[in-house]
Amino acid sequence: MVRVFGMAESGNCYKVKLLLSQLGQPFEWIETDNTKGATRTDEFLRMNPNGKVPTLEISPGVYLPESNAILCYLAEGTPYWPSQKMQRARALQWMFFEQYSHEPYVAVARFILFFLKQPQHAELAEKQRRGHLALAVMEQQLAQEPYFAGENYCIADIALYAYTHVAGEGGIDLAGYPAIGAWMARVKSQPGHVPMRG
């Protein structure tokens, strides 16, 4: 059975929990709180020298970090990884978009408000502003197609749902994005969907 070193309140870690649940693949969750230094111990750094969760233990001693690489690894050969080359490219396009243009703003705004509880933080407004830029790009895509890679739900949707659905916890209001709202409802209605909490 695979083991997931993850933090329950992390969107990046939730991605792995959600896909494993939808795949019906049993897993053990090892709660690893990076806000308390659990990813900086010598033991953890031997598993992932970059000191981040999630980290997947595929088999004893074989570890895979990076949430979106874990999604690709687990989804290969399943309906959650597109079977067409162009759709695979689109899925990867949106997963790299998520890590470069979305997570550093939407997730970090949430980190500042939800974990640090610092509404006066000097960087909050700029993170929120750039988070809205990412959401506007997503809104354009979702106004044209039901999912990020086209007609079908796949791991790109999981990657972008993880922090988008809790954007409000970073003070980023989703009310102005109707296509994102409709997409989030479609994501939640997928077979095997599990919420981040509980």
Add this chain to the structure above:
Amino acid sequence: MVRVFGMAESGNCYKVKLLLSQLGQPFEWIETDNTKGATRTDEFLRMNPNGKVPTLEISPGVYLPESNAILCYLAEGTPYWPSQKMQRARALQWMFFEQYSHEPYVAVARFILFFLKQPQHAELAEKQRRGHLALAVMEQQLAQEPYFAGENYCIADIALYAYTHVAGEGGIDLAGYPAIGAWMARVKSQPGHVPMRG
């Protein structure tokens, strides 16, 4: 023939040029200078709503942005994309590492010094510090295996070479990373290698 909308001095764009050259695949390069607003025109935003280069035109009207997604798309079915599942996962792990933990520091330090020419910029020291953290993680990997996905050169090496080999232009000295130095020499010796400039 594919067309690459790219900026010659951008590492992200160089990745695409390098892979296409190694594949021997003809391409047209359309110089697109994002420091002069060329990625924010209505025409460009119709190709890539996120307003970034590189953007690959696969066929008329079909565009793929995100440098590392472009690498995956072009490399599929070639020796530059690992044939083993675990090596593919490793390649993706390092490509996501590159976009999240490396590029925002190593490339941005270079942007501040090389493009903006602002050695007194308030964020430069922190970008350099975090760039060194990324390089230390790479050094650990390259002290154990010759390439990022193991025994063979692949697109993960292209992704990480692009900004690492010009880290000095961001004031990030590579002298303390002998395994990275040896790896850069191996990358440069690959068949079909072309430099970023010229």
